[in-house]
Amino acid sequence: MASTHRRSFLRVAGIIGVSTSLAGCSGIGLMDSSEDLPAGSLKFDNDHTVPHEISIEVLNVGTSKGERRDGHDTVTGTPDTAVPQRNLTATTIVEPGQTQTYESVFESRVWYDVRFTLDDEYSGEDLGRTVFHPNSSSDETTGQILGGNVSDGGELSWQISTTDNLGPSFQ
Known part of the structure; x- marks a missing residue:
């Protein structure tokens, strides 16, 4: 299992452009969940009793949130x-x-159309797909963090939480 975990992290690190070890901190980094994360961060939680592979894919980007379709x-x-x-x-x-x-x-100050999968399975539009803007508050004083969560029953859901930490990208 350790080699799968390492491969999985390297896939994340390679795609996002980080060339550091698991404890590294260039660009993005693994952080303690108790820290105040900056806007635009990505968080994965597993409340289930077994390990899970969680994936995210950006399907599209845009300048605004569109209508609900399909x-x-x-x-x-x-x-x-x-x-x-x-x-x-x-x-x-x-x-x-x-x-x-x-x-x-x-x-980036855009809207992201994202899809989550759990263990290579897509759970459907409502549970596995959302749009996200890391700095969408009207007064631009708060930011947002995107999360994928595996419940204690093993189901995947997404969540968007707010943060007062705008980070360097949105100040």
Whole structure:
């Protein structure tokens, strides 16, 4: 299992562009979940009794949140600048009762259409897909963190939480 966990982390690190070890801190890094994460961070929680592979994929980016279509929200508009996370795909294995957080993954002021999978299975539009903007508050004084959670019953869900820590990308 250790080699699978290592491969999984390296896949996340390689895709996002981090070339450090698990304890490294360049770009994004594994953090203690009790820390105040900056806007645009990504958090994976596993409340189940077995390890799970959690994946996230950015399906599209846009300048605004669109209408709900085919069971999920959408994004619309074309960003003026290049969005490095446009083709982001990240996978990691989270051990039982553990949390993995990656700081400042989503650094562009755009809307992201994202899909989560659990153990290579897509749970459906409502449970596995959402749109996310790391700095979507109207007064731009708070940011948001995107999370994927495996419940104690083994089901995947997503959540968006707020943070007062705008981090360097949104100040």
